[in-house]
Amino acid sequence: MRVLLVGAGGVGTAITRIAARRDFFDLFVVADYDLARAEAAVAALGEAGGRFHARRVDASDQAAVAALLTEERCDVLLNATDPRFVMPLFEAALAADSHYVDMAMSLSRPHPGNPYAQCGVKLGDEQFERAGAWEKAGRLALVGMGVEPGLSDVFARYAADELFDEVEEIGIRDGANLTVEGYEFAPSFNIWTTIEECLNPPVVYERDRGWFTTEPFSEPEVFDFPEGIGPVECVNVEHEEVLLVPRWVDARRVTFKYGLGEDFIGKLKTLHALGLDSTEPVTVRGADGTPVRVSPRDVVAACLPDPATLGERMSGKTCAGTWVKGTKDGRPREVYLYHVVDNQWSMREYGSQAVVWQTAVNPVVALELIAGGVWAEAGVLGPEALAPRPFLDLLTAYGSPWGIREQG
Numbered sequence: 001m002r003v004l005l006v007g008a009g010g011v012g013t014a015i016t017r018i019a020a021r022r023d024f025f026d027l028f029v030v031a032d033y034d035l036a037r038a039e040a041a042v043a044a045l046g047e048a049g050g051r052f053h054a055r056r057v058d059a060s061d062q063a064a065v066a067a068l069l070t071e072e073r074c075d076v077l078l079n080a081t082d083p084r085f086v087m088p089l090f091e092a093a094l095a096a097d098s099h100y101v102d103m104a105m106s107l108s109r110p111h112p113g114n115p116y117a118q119c120g121v122k123l124g125d126e127q128f129e130r131a132g133a134w135e136k137a138g139r140l141a142l143v144g145m146g147v148e149p150g151l152s153d154v155f156a157r158y159a160a161d162e163l164f165d166e167v168e169e170i171g172i173r174d175g176a177n178l179t180v181e182g183y184e185f186a187p188s189f190n191i192w193t194t195i196e197e198c199l200n201p202p203v204v205y206e207r208d209r210g211w212f213t214t215e216p217f218s219e220p221e222v223f224d225f226p227e228g229i230g231p232v233e234c235v236n237v238e239h240e241e242v243l244l245v246p247r248w249v250d251a252r253r254v255t256f257k258y259g260l261g262e263d264f265i266g267k268l269k270t271l272h273a274l275g276l277d278s279t280e281p282v283t284v285r286g287a288d289g290t291p292v293r294v295s296p297r298d299v300v301a302a303c304l305p306d307p308a309t310l311g312e313r314m315s316g317k318t319c320a321g322t323w324v325k326g327t328k329d330g331r332p333r334e335v336y337l338y339h340v341v342d343n344q345w346s347m348r349e350y351g352s353q354a355v356v357w358q359t360a361v362n363p364v365v366a367l368e369l370i371a372g373g374v375w376a377e378a379g380v381l382g383p384e385a386l387a388p389r390p391f392l393d394l395l396t397a398y399g400s401p402w403g404i405r406e407q408g
Helices: 011-021 035-043 061-069 085-097 131-137 151-163 191-199 240-248 263-273 296-303 345-350 354-372 388-397
Strands: 002-007 027-032 052-056 076-079 099-102 140-142 165-174 203-206 209-215 223-225 229-238 253-258 281-283 290-294 317-328 331-342 379-381 403-406
Touching: 002 061, 011 027, 011 035, 011 345, 011 354, 027 035, 035 052, 061 403, 076 085, 076 354, 085 131, 085 140, 085 191, 099 354, 131 379, 151 165, 151 240, 151 317, 151 331, 151 388, 165 223, 165 240, 165 345, 191 240, 191 263, 191 290, 191 296, 203 240, 209 240, 223 317, 229 290, 240 253, 240 379, 290 296, 290 331, 317 354, 331 354, 345 354
Parallel strands: 002 027, 002 076, 027 052, 076 099, 099 140, 140 379, 165 253
Antiparallel strands: 165 317, 203 209, 203 253, 223 229, 229 253, 281 290, 317 331, 331 403
């Protein structure tokens, strides 16, 4: 397998460090708009970097990406950019007759008249509209294959297949006890994506209603996370799992709730109140007085520390997991399937902070399954459309075990 990785930020760099220890591929082309960043990711691998090389590419330039895929004879494009670039990369892979994997899906747009009750354009709608073209080409577009979405979706399918006879409710629950020394506000993941998912209307699925939206940060609940993390208040957030899971797993209700904390929510609300979450460019004066067009959200991102650089100051654990309620053998059952990463471990073993490492390991596992022909379907598919057991077994073989906790 020959892989084109687009995006050499925190997650992309972690992907290279994880993949360098595996032998399922012949070449990893690490491409970024900033060539120096791509070169740094490859250089950091040292002697293990022989199967990697760096290229420059503009992720928004579909034709250039397709040309690079063809030039490098790549079998698959792995998208490690933020969701703004999903569609050009997705279309470039199809044009170049390559497979495609991403960790976040095409962007949503709120309902113009009733955003907190009705869906507008949903996450992934633009990609699913192209499913027929991917099926006709015999290529796989594996969408939402990070940790959340990604591993959480694999957990949902595994639970439905092996742990339950009937599923009533599936709830993705994400929480952590991570702290960052020296910063009052230092998100552990891309702030552009964090603002997008946290301030958009959250989507909920119910079998009798289909997909609908609520107010941001709605339905707060306290969820007790495993391995010493403990109770964390979680709230509804827009996330791909709610749009993916019901397509392949029969459940009465599906939600996604994120453990953000009161302080974090307060800061996001302030950004929104001030208009600093907007992606629409405004005109400001540069240092020389020349007018410059820039989006407020990009300014916020530029003012905050790069999450990839926070590992040395970070401590604690992060947990991604899927809570499932239903019946087995005629009796009620609730379980929480989870994956915990300790920042001290991920920094020691890979030099990557816990959140980006946990996100990065899952697409690498998926690539290995695709390379081996284990996941061989065609079309635009979420992780829950594919066999879950091979994925979970291979994740464990990567040295990153997962767990199941009976609830109640």
